Amino acid sequence: MAAQGGGGTAGLGSGVLWALAAGALWGLVFVTPLMLPEYPAALLSVGRYLAFGLLCLPLAWFDRAGLRSLVRADWWHALKLAFVGNLLYYVLLASSIQRTGGPLSTVIIGTLPVVIAIVANRRDAARDGRLPWRRLWPALVLIALGIALVNQTELQAVLADPARDVAGYALGAALAVGAVACWTWYPLHNADWLRAHPQRSPRAWSTAQGLATLPLALLGYAALWGLDALRDDPFAMPLGPRPALFVGLMVAVGLLASWLGTLCWNAASQRLPTALAGQLIVFETLAALLYAYLWRGQWPAPLSLLGIAALVAGVLWGVRVRPEPAVVQAHPD
Template sequence: MLIGTLFALAAGLMWGLVFVGPLLLADYPAVMLSFGRYLAFGLIALPLAWWDRAALRTLTRADWLEALKLALVGNIIYYLCLSSAIQRAGAPLPTMIIGTLPVVIALVSNRRNAARDGTLPWRRLAPSLGLIALGIGLVNQAEWQALRADPQADLGRYALGAALALAAVVCWTWYPIRNADWLRAHAERSPRTWATAQGIATLPLALLGFALTWLVFALTDAPWVMPLGPRPGAYVGLMLAIGLLASWLGTLCWNEASQRLPTNIAGQLIVFETLSALAYAFVLRGEWPGLPTAAGIALLIAGVWWALRVDPEPAAADAHPN
């Protein structure tokens, strides 16, 4: 439990970086950020695949198909929605919408994976979910008040950003549950190999998406310098950093956590990503969070701590008449 939690913490620290990219490259469209990040992830995975070639050869066609699905939904579509949301609504609002993932995943997996992971009793899980939800609500309220106080704020743009963040929540509710299904069903497999396999599966998708983006920009005479945009050094450097740290290393740490923790517990530990993203966002702003935001963060931490103290109970066997 402790080792799994530490791996989840490391993954959250890495994943928090993905919320910074759209802010540092605000002049880049979301498609460039999504396809650029995963193109870097795929290229980084190539030498790692050579190192892990013996283990990768043991993966079946069904395994590679699963890796492709996870790469498409949990990587490319998720980050396309998230980066678009951040560029339209700023970092804190999408970050806190993504912060509902611990609650959403716990609600979904507590019923779906009861036979495998046991059931977390709702009466004991409710306090931790309540603390997390209250913390998210406090931070959202503070950001919404700041938004309404800004006379230049575009509420329609922010609403679209919120909707895109909700789409990202859907993608990343599906991803960790399916990913954990595969890892728990293949406990003999290395989480490192599975992280590399997802990187390899992402590469052709990212290449295709990048090429189509280039073609669309060319056909529409978009005022955009392809292939690397107006700041190629910053773009390439940030994409490589996020591809290595957030995509490969973050996925590796999460896979290690997913093999050790029940899915309904691991889902709540995604809150580490939210806390990291908030910390990075306020560092970029050059300011401390206000009292409501700080209180919300404290409640998130308390909710996670409470959840880790709840032990799953074995699921009751189904009754059969015969």
């Protein structure tokens, strides 16, 4: 029988709450590029994860027992997760947000619940059980409809504004698709490790990923600084034209979004089937939309509100779907 991965209704309920907390924290990273539009996306990425890695150094003392139990293969896995799910993902996302203004990138990233649910439902059925398509598809359709409605509103605003760069907007959309690919790969492989090691601490695994990110972020920061010097770029490296705001935001997103958000997501991933957890990434989309509209100082358009309502309805429908054990075909004699 397939592993159900959740310990019953109580486990599923706590898993949903952990995913909700992760989404609320991760939504913060969508507004950061809007607050620092003059900063290169690559610098925002290495700055965020440099802060994450440095914050994990003292945190590692509290997780020393769990970290000592990790073997070389575990650290190699953490390094791959750190590169694809942290640095590469956020470079693509921040670049996209700076070109589209926020909500479009947010709703493209919002396709993750649909993409991950479909991929995981095929990939991980033997381990998690299969979420029955006949009950799952209404949730996926509602989520996809919500994303389309919000996207339609944003696209109309861009086309109606002659000052907006349509080509840059399209490039931003393409970069967001690349971010979706990175973050489809990340939760699937992160869940593989967590479900294979249910006795391990989600907090220690979050700290391990931060420590693995640190050398990558240091190398990236050094490379950007060197390229800036070679090009005689007027950008004020290493902290840019607004150093206090830059450092403050990097520390905030490093601690809240990267470490605490990853901790919450790891806890959710240990309790939920991956296909269901994938749908709950929509909490990140909803939080990011809220923060983006607050930053803009405007209320969402009616069509956007309808799309947000569809997203919420899709989530509420999806969390009611329970996995069924995968049917194992007997080999004929």
